[in-house]
Amino acid sequence: MQRYLMNFDTRDLPTYMADVLVVGSGVAGLSAAWKLAEAGKHVLLAVRDTLADSNTDKAQGGIASSFGADDNPTLHLEDTLVAGAGLTDRDIAQIVVTEGPHDVAELAEHGAEFDRTPDGKFALGREGCHCRSRIVHAHGDATGAEVARALRAIVAKEEHVEPLEHCYVADLLTRDGRCYGAVALLDGKKVVLRAEAVVLATGGTGRLYSKTTNPEGATGSGVALAFRAGAEVMDMEFVQFHPTALALDGCPNFLISEAVRGAGALLRSGKGERFMPGYHPMAELAPRDVVARCIFKEMQDGGMDHVWLDATVIDHAAEKFPMIARTCKEYGVDIEKEYIPIAPAAHYMMGGVHTDENGRTNVAGLYAAGEVACTGLQGANRLASNSLLEGLVFGRRA
Ligand code: SIN
Numbered sequence: 001m002q003r004y005l006m007n008f009d010t011r012d013l014p015t016y017m018a019d020v021l022v023v024g025s026g027v028a029g030l031s032a033a034w035k036l037a038e039a040g041k042h043v044l045l046a047v048r049d050t051l052a053d054s055n056t057d058k059a060q061g062g063i064a065s066s067f068g069a070d071d072n073p074t075l076h077l078e079d080t081l082v083a084g085a086g087l088t089d090r091d092i093a094q095i096v097v098t099e100g101p102h103d104v105a106e107l108a109e110h111g112a113e114f115d116r117t118p119d120g121k122f123a124l125g126r127e128g129c130h131c132r133s134r135i136v137h138a139h140g141d142a143t144g145a146e147v148a149r150a151l152r153a154i155v156a157k158e159e160h161v162e163p164l165e166h167c168y169v170a171d172l173l174t175r176d177g178r179c180y181g182a183v184a185l186l187d188g189k190k191v192v193l194r195a196e197a198v199v200l201a202t203g204g205t206g207r208l209y210s211k212t213t214n215p216e217g218a219t220g221s222g223v224a225l226a227f228r229a230g231a232e233v234m235d236m237e238f239v240q241f242h243p244t245a246l247a248l249d250g251c252p253n254f255l256i257s258e259a260v261r262g263a264g265a266l267l268r269s270g271k272g273e274r275f276m277p278g279y280h281p282m283a284e285l286a287p288r289d290v291v292a293r294c295i296f297k298e299m300q301d302g303g304m305d306h307v308w309l310d311a312t313v314i315d316h317a318a319e320k321f322p323m324i325a326r327t328c329k330e331y332g333v334d335i336e337k338e339y340i341p342i343a344p345a346a347h348y349m350m351g352g353v354h355t356d357e358n359g360r361t362n363v364a365g366l367y368a369a370g371e372v373a374c375t376g377l378q379g380a381n382r383l384a385s386n387s388l389l390e391g392l393v394f395g396r397r398a
Pocket residue numbers: 059060061062256257258259383384385386387
């Protein structure tokens with residue numbers, strides 16, 4: 001295997017110095033930068049495009065957290081284990097369900113505007129495989145954008161954080177098994193980013209698939225550069241396909257949140273018949289991998305390239321899911337009057353760079369958090385809305 005993608009001599013290149021290099025500006029990278037800056041560390045925050053380009057920005061449904069009066073971390077843990085199909089690391093999941101609500105509450109205290117009930121509590125939605133309503137959301141269906149906005153605003157106030165936009169990290173620098181920075185292309189020119197530690201938060205691999213809900217940057221570059229630097233990767237065979245992405249010729253595979261099914265939307269075959277109750281007792285709210293496979297079977301059986309999501313049964317669907325309604329309308333579908341053509345699309349990488357409970361990899365000085373990492377939380381299939389939560393928890397812990 002070629003160790004480095006490019007030829008370079010670090011002595012000849014402009015060098016940026018910091019205590020810590022954080023790569024990526026999704027929920028995990030921004031959380032890490034925030035907490036490092038609070039601890040007085042000088043952080044270089046390197047992002048391939050701009051700070052506002054991340055998969056986090058696109059997340060709709062929300063953040064799973066057991067805030068409900070009828071809920072608790074143990075119930076959340078059980079649902080996480082069921083979705084993970086026997087391969088979830090229980091200790092890691094315990095950390096996430098226990099600490100996650102504190103991180104969500106802290107983010108709200110620092111300006112994230114989550115939707116509230118009239119008495120001021122978090123309004124909680126429902127998604128697949130959750131036995132309780134526990135999805136904290138913002139602006140109905142634009143939770144990721146609000147989380148990212150709030151974190152960017154926090155980080156912008158931190159003078160210890162130095163953002164480097166249009167900075168593509170090509171390789172990690174290692175010596176004697178220790179990571180001491182990276183070589184990158186900053187505005188197309190080679191530079192060295194030197195740091196005592198590197199936190200990778202570069203997201204997943206969705207863009208390797210022809211049908212995907214992911215943005216252009218999700219090419220798996222973080223896993224590849226960590227692997228070249230000697231990091232262990234695990235569970236790369238587990239790729240989650242979201243069951244309901246818009247399937248219209250010539251249109252992007254825009255995500256139709258699982259929260260829409262949580263609010264009562266039904267899946268219908270090409271003939272308009274409901275099919276999920278015949279496959280699973282939780283019907284439309286079965287674990288995501290189950291629903292995606294059932295849809296795929298129905299598509300094959302019916303010789304169709306999509307099935308239908310019926311949101312017409314939801315009262316005021318456009319009010320509850322304003323961004324989805326608006327986007328579908330732009331593509332010619334009125335979600336209150338028509339069925340939405342949907343098909344599964346690549347959505348989330350369960351595997352990644354193997355880390356411990358503090359984001360540490362097997363390479364000294366190299367950490368990973370968020371989708372690029374594999375903590376073992378997701379097992380073989382991630383529970384809906386556990387990913388923003390994982391990013392918050394392990395961004396901070398790393
Ligand atoms: C969704 O809103 O359906 C996506 C949430 C997630 O991927 O966890």
